[in-house]
Amino acid sequence: MSIVKSIPLKLYQKAGKKLGQAPGTLTQLVEKSSEAMPITLFEYDRQGCVEKEIKATSDLQRVKESSSNNWVNIDGIHELNIIEEIGRIFDIHPLVLEDILNPRQRIKIEFYDGYVFIVLKMITYSDTSQSFGKENICLILGKQFLVTFQEKPGDTFDGIRERLRKESSRARASGCDYLAYRLIDSIVDHYYVVLEKFGEQIEQLETELSDNSNLELVKDIQLIKRELLLFLRAVLPLGEVLTGMTKVEALLFTEETRLYLRDVKDHFMQVKDTTASFLDLSADILDSHLSIMSHKMNEVMKVLTIFAAIFIPLTFIAGIFGMNFEYMPELKIKFAYHLVWLVMIGIAVFMLVKFKRKGWF
Secondary structure (H helix, E strand, C coil): CCECCCCCCCCCCCCCCCCCCCCCCCCCCCCCCCCCCCCCEEECCCCCCCEECCCCCCHHHHCCCCCEEEEHHHHHCCCCCHHHHHHHCCCCHHHHHHHHHHCCCCCCEEEEEEEEEEEEEEEEEEEECEEEEEEEEEEECCCCEEEEEEECCCCCCCCHHHHCCCCCCCHHCCCHHCCCCHHHHHHHHHHHHHHHHHHHHHHHHHHHHCCCCCCHHHHHEEEEHHHHHHHHHHHHHHHHHHHHHHCCCCCCCCCCHHHHHHHHHHHHHHHHHHHHHHHHHHHHHHHHHHHHHHHHHHHHHHHHHHHHHHHHHHHHHHHHCCCCCCCHHHHCCCCCCHHHHHHHHHHHHHHHHHHHHHHCC
């Protein structure tokens, strides 16, 4: 079968350039690129929505003083000077900037004075390339602003942007905490797409297992199990993050938004349970495959055992008469050769009938 290209997750990560450096030291952990880091701004409220591309980071200075809600999205984390400048404008702690620059940072939530820092994992599936993709999404939520950092352009937020452009949408009438909820909900919803693809692969494996059983199936099953485990490991901390958002201490989230976040947590629990079910199912498929292979091996061994059992007495008789002694009395009997053949054939037929009656073949 053709397995969908695996999610680019790893069992372990190299320490990279961070060894020995002081906490909060900004280090380039992704490949340097000559491409620009696009910065887009949505400034919105009930009255309207202004969408613009930010050419210089200094233009973001007025965002903190704005009375409207502001969503600042940065595509890329490969320009240290831009990240540092944005951190200075929004008073972001150096440890937060360090985590933003780390593409291997786990999912988490941290509360700082005046803002909340959230790290999420966006896992998507591309029908064009027939592959999965993974990247960190970092959110910094303030009273009137939401800053998001993505590793690369392209995301699952186009529907949310469309809602911001619509005059009658709830997103326009709500604060930045509601927008943060919508982004988190979009990320969790796309986990279902990933699980759907895993489900299709498992279903295909079950079908092929009933038709054929070979070593390649074992490799495919092991690959799916590995990717499911890595997927679960990557998204598992999200439950703790959502719990933190729904607590009363999370002042930047309104009571209404916390209700929506509890719904997202329910969705995440479904994702978690479905992943666990797929892991159990893939393990069952592997056990079934190994049982089928063992049964086939037993059938082969049964046939070989039957043939061996038939030929052992015949070999014994042939060995006796194959001894080169000059004075063997049987050698003088006129029809000894034919008699021995009759005895050997009779033994073989008798054993075949006996095995047949026992249902051995």
